[in-house]
Amino acid sequence: MVLYHHRFHKNLFLVQALVQDAQTHLKSDNEIPSMCPDVCLVNFYTSTGRLGLHQDRDESPDSLRRGLPVVSISIGDSAGFVYGYTRDEDQLREVVLESGDVLIFGGKSRLVFHGVKTVFQDSAPPQLLQESMLRPGRLSLNFRQF
């Protein structure tokens, strides 16, 4: 229990450090505010798993108004992640998220539409599967501040 607690706190610091790192790479007119995560949404996708286009707006009005970021960490199989400023399928852009990738959206982009279109079967790093108990598929950890 103590170990779990310790690890959990380490993860919160990791998420804050990831946001800080992103901040150093952005121009000041495209800011991502700092946050203190208190929610972690965990998704597991099998190779046929999908997530339809949506906005993340379950957080408090204050969190959304301030554009506090969503920090998403991908583990396991790679996935085609789609995003856009409208629901228009033709305007969507796609990025492949690989195991270990971190995706952050906040500030002006906090309410971007997004979804997971494809999970690429058997694309996880072999070492990860050998050294962990992860079953085939993709795990995503989504940290937010309510």
Ligand SMILES: O=C(O)CCC(=O)C(=O)O
């Ligand atoms: O799995 C992902 O990378 C995205 C998850 C997501 O958008 C959500 O849980 O709201």
Ligand SMILES: [Fe+2]
């Ligand atoms: Fe989402």
